[in-house]
Amino acid sequence: MLTEEEKNAGLVGRIIPINIEEQMKTAYIDYSMSVIVSRALPDVRDGLKPVHRRILYDMSAELNLYSDRPTRKSARIVGDVLGKFHPHGDVSVYDAMVRLAQDWSMRYPLVDGQGNFGSMDGDSPAAMRYTEARMKKITDEVMADIDKETVDWTLNFDDTIPEPTVLPTKIPLLLVNGASGIAVGMATNMAPHNLGEVVDACCAYVDNPDIECEELLKYVKAPDFPTGGIIYGYEGVREALLTGRGRVVMRARTEIEHTASGRECIVITEIPYMVNKAEMIKKIADMINEKKIEGISYINDESDRNGLRIIVILKHDAVASVVLNTLYKNTPLQTVFPVNNIALVNGRPQLLNLRDLVKHFVNHRHDVVVRRTRFELRKAEERLHIVLGLLIAQDNIDEIVHIIRSSQTPDAAKQTMIQRFGLSDIQASAIIEMRLRALTGLEHGKLVAERDELEKQIAHLKEVLANVGMQLEIVKQELLEVKEKYGDERRTEIVYASEEFNPEDFYADDDMVITISHMGYIKRTPLAEYRTQNRGGVGAKGSATRDEDFIEHIYTATMHNTMLFFTEKGRCYWLKVYEIPEGTRSSKGRAIQNVIQIEPDDKVRAYIHVKRLDDADYVNSHYIVMCTKEGVIKKTLLEAYSRPRQNGVNAIVIREGDQLLEAKLTSGSAEIMIAARGGKAIRFNETTVRPIGRVGAGVRGISLEEGDKVVGMICIEPDSKQDVLVLSENGYGKRTDLEEYRITNRGGKGVKTINITEKTGDLISIQAVTDDNDLMIINRSGLTIRTAVSQIRMAGRATQGVRIINLREGDAIASVMAVPHADEEETSAATDETAGQTAVEAPDAENGAQDATTETTETTPEK
Known part of the structure; x- marks a missing residue:
């Protein structure tokens, strides 16, 4: 409300109360629309923003800087554009013009720059007073027919000079050069394409306006960047072309x-x-x-x-x-180009796919052709009208001359001729201004020929205006001419591959030792870091563990193998070897709970590695055989474990008081041996174990005496020629021929496999080995020894064996693993120096951890 003083001051009617919220909303909308329409987004028809359109128009119409004219100072061009059309600062105009001249920014540059226009290193261009510019030859096609009423015009910012609202370009600039801009609440980022491909797509649309976007992909295969490179993967490209949004992966x-x-x-x-x-x-x-x-x-x-x-x-x-x-x-070296095809359609921003872009450009060219034809028809008719008047004058030249000579003024002569010959005012004016040379016979012949030509032209133009098919054919022919003149080969190669990285590409397929400690610490270490010693050696420091921790499992694999972890609670988890944290031979490793999502009170007990889980034939012809400490055995097809899940799956139902001990990969016909701590082992054929599903408890594998537990299981494939190696916890072991163990029924008590005494200690491990193996032994204190299996003599089934490793007082063996044997010469050298290293090829995934080939490399001794 107004106070009395305000009313008395005569302010009534001069103050308008306005809601500030509504005012800010209105003002911001006006601002945002100004940015969207007049600055940041390109027009779908000519593919240009206002600043680019004004630069090109000023260079052509105002400064006459066509491709066949001399260059002119950039400062002159920028000043002219600023003063006449674009009052937004000289830097914005110059930067826009510079980008139009950079052949690494524009697929088809529109400005021919002379001087320093920047570089791919991000160098700034020279100041505008030093550089010069003119239009490129291709830009002549962009400006062609602009003087034939082909586009709409508007007045400039101060209403003194008309400027075009769009250019009548024959080049589909929005597709071939792309565009980028940030408006208010929206942005655009359009990729450049190959001119020849885009023209072919436009011609296909002209031939069939109902063509689907999918069919246009046969012509416009993908973006074509000015810097070349490689488009890696096609799904993102396809999505961008079909929807207007997508991610194009670019590689060097x-x-x-x-x-x-x-x-x-x-x-x-x-x-x-x-x-x-x-x-x-x-x-x-x-x-x-x-x-x-x-x-x-x-x-x-x-x-x-x-x-x-x-x-x-x-x-x-x-x-x-x-x-x-x-x-x-x-x-x-690899980046992503995020495609976002937003452009102005009838002044409104729209998201456009490939078909939309082609359609709008063809419609624009159609409109230009129609308007140009109307203009040419009108000009031809006007000229024919004058030519007919001139021919009348020539046919009656004596009378015309008499009328002109006898008239007091030109207007009087015009009126007399109009009345005498029925001429129009325009015809009469043309006759008055006719030169005397037009009276010659040659000029008369030219006028007759021009009349005939004009009549043919008018008839043709009228036919074009009456026939849409002819109009579209003209559009098509002009596009093909443009392709013939300026089309070039594609620069960017398309690689039809997945856009996603394959992590295996970043890791060489090296041999690794995977170690898992009793308290659940895991690491991978290059196999070459472990040294080879003779039987009876003391061993080298293998892993730094806590006082109460010790290494419990050791396995060999390669970086690209897929590993299956089986926990004592009967769950299965998947990992690639390269996903396991790397550590040195003496490092502790990383808690396995931080690598795979297992329960805090669970432990990894078994590991299987395969090369591929997506090979249907392989996963349907191999099995996983599991064994628990209580002697339960289970056989399941590998296919049941071929679909990795981050949280793991149940592999076997574990009864109370039991836990999973071992899991092996088999072919379905292996000989299975299960050994107990008390020194007995049972042998039976895998075919006697019926395969069951992933969710199941299994069947009895060995009957144990009270207090006894299973220490291991081996699966020996037919014709593998492997021996049975057993090792006691005090370091005694031996090799025995498999045939010394008679085949019994599954579920029996088994036969003696080692003579257990106080000196040997209980049985700790059973392994399937050949002379091509070394034995990797890790004891509870973390010391390791690697010895050749060939140095362990063959012995009878019931003997106690020989000493394999000298243990310090109170120590005991924690884990045993058969690994490929090192070369004799290298082993000998390593023994002499007590420090040789060997790099060993990991076991073939299809044959499990038992079969392997050996490859040695010379290395320097460790100090």
Whole structure:
């Protein structure tokens, strides 16, 4: 309400109360629409934002800077655009013009720049007073027919000069050059494409306006970036073209070469679109210095005027493919182009797929052709009208001359001719202005020929205007002419592969030792770190554990193997070897609860590794045989475990007081042996165990005496020629021929496998071995020893064996594993120096942990 003083002051009617919330809402909407329509988003018809459209129009119509004219200072162009059309700051105009001239930013540059217009390294262009510019030849096609009333016009910001609202481009600029911009509440990011492919798609749409977007993908296969590179994976591309939104994965183009010294190097010749080369190299160098990327010696930029070339020199022991995939994952050598096709359609922003973009451009060109035809028809009719008047004058030239000579003024002469010959005012004016040379016979012939030509042209133009099919055919033919003139080969290669990384690509398939401690610590260590010693050695420090902890399981595998973990509660979990934390031979490892999601009171008891779980034939022809401490055995098809789950699955139902002890991969016809702590073992054929489903408890494998427990199970495949090796907890062991164990029925008590005495201690392990194996032994204190199985003599089934490892007082063996045997020479050298190292090829996944081939490499002795 107004106070009395305000009323008295005469303010009534001059103050309008306004709700500030409504005012802010209205003002912000006006601002946002101004940004969307007049600044940030391109028009779907010509693919240009207002600043680009004004630059090109000013260069053509105002400054006459066509491709065949001399260049002019950029400052002159920017000043003209600022003063006439775009009052938004000289930097915005100059930057926009510079980008139109950069061949690494635009697939088809529209401005021909002379001078320093920046670089792929992110260098700024020279100041506008130093550079010059003009239009490119292709830009002539963008501006063609603009003077033929083909587009709508509006007045500039101060209503003094008309400017076009859209350009009559013959080039589908929005598709071939793309666009990017951030408006208010929305943004656009459109990828460039190949001109030839886009023209083919437009022609296909002209031929069949009902064509589906899916069919247009036959023509426009994928974006085509000016910097080349590789599009990795097609699903994101397909989604972007079909919906208007998608993720296009871009990779640098690389080759593996060798230097003069023979070292491998990665040569980068093309990088992803919009990636700053200098920043990319700096990031790679920083990651090398910070040890985040291994295997690279140094990186060097050898780019010159002939093209881009970046050299990445590798270390001698580096695997090029592994380093390259690591670079793809961690550096801009692989980036994602997020497609978001938003453009202005009739002044409103819309999300557009490939078909929408093609349709709107073809419709625009159709409209341009129709308007141009109308303009040309009108001009032809106007000219024909004058030519007919001139022919009348020539036919009656004497009378015309008499009328002109006898008239006091030109207007009087015009009126007399109009009355005498029925001419129009325009015709009469043309006759008055006719030169004397038009009276010659040659000029008369030219007028007759021009009349005939104009009549034919008018008839044709009228036919075009009456026939939509002819109009569209003109659109098509002009597009094909553009393709013929400016079309080029695709620069960006399409690799039809998954966009997702395959983690295996980042790890060489090296041999590893997997160790799991009694308290549940796990790690992977290169197998070559473990030394070989003679039988009876004391052993080397193998793992740092707590006083109350000790190593309980040790296995060999390769980095790309899939591992199945079976816990004592009967659950199964999956891991790739490279997902296990790496540690040195003496490190403790990482708590397995932090690697796989097992219960706090559960422990991993068995491990199986296979190369692939997606091979249907393989998983349906192999089995997993499990054994518990109470002598229960279960056989299940591997296929039941071929679908990994993060939280694991139940593998066997464990009865109260029991726990899972062992799990083996078999072919279905193996000989199974189960050994008990008291020194007895049972042998039976796997075929006597009926396979059951994953959810089940199993059947009796061995009958145990009171207080006895199962210590291990082995599965020996037919023709494997493996012996049975048993080891007691005090370090005594032996090898025995499998045939010394008679085949009995499943569920029996078994026969003696080692003579248990106070000196030997209880049975601790049973292994299936050959002379091609070494024995890896880890005791409770963490000491390890590796000895050749061939040094352990064959002995009878009921003997106590020989001493395999010397144990310190109070120590005992914790875990035993058969691993491939090292080469004799190397083993001998390692023994002499007490420190040789061997790299051993991991067992073949299909044959379990028993079968393996050996490969040795020479290494320096450990100190």
